[in-house]
Amino acid sequence: QVQLVESGGGLVQAGGSLRLSCAASGRTFSNYGMGWFRQAPGKEREFVTAINWSGGSTDYADSVKGRFTISRDNAKNTVYLQMNSLKPEDTAVYYCAAALGRWHYTGPHMYDYWGQGTQVTVAS
Numbered sequence: 001q002v003q004l005v006e007s008g009g010g011l012v013q014a015g016g017s018l019r020l021s022c023a024a025s026g027r028t029f030s031n032y033g034m035g036w037f038r039q040a041p042g043k044e045r046e047f048v049t050a051i052n053w054s055g056g057s058t059d060y061a062d063s064v065k066g067r068f069t070i071s072r073d074n075a076k077n078t079v080y081l082q083m084n085s086l087k088p089e090d091t092a093v094y095y096c097a098a099a100l101g102r103w104h105y106t107g108p109h110m111y112d113y114w115g116q117g118t119q120v121t122v123a124s
Helices: none
Strands: 003-007 010-013 018-025 033-039 046-051 058-060 068-073 078-083 092-099 118-123
Touching (some): 033 078, 046 078
Antiparallel strands (some): 003 018, 068 078
8 A cells, every 4th residue: 555645736826836746655665656647627637747666767748748847756755746837727636646567657547546636726
């Protein structure tokens, strides 16, 4: 069992930045690929970015490429999402997820554990 707790969400003006953190506990963190997903009101959960177990490989949704950066610190059992140049359409609840397969999967069905989510609101 892995417990994931996101933090760092909030309200920011368009063009601003936020850094989300996801702290993991319960199992060896480096055994998991990690992903960030988001869900806006009335929309399905969508892939944002993911990172493999070592941090050496990542993947991004086209909508966030060049603006968002995922990273991880296995010594701190934490994955981060640095979000720059935020847009109102980035407004959503952001979830982190852990996958036993250790890769940077894009499909939510590949993830075994999920956090409770953190709200990000970008004002225009």
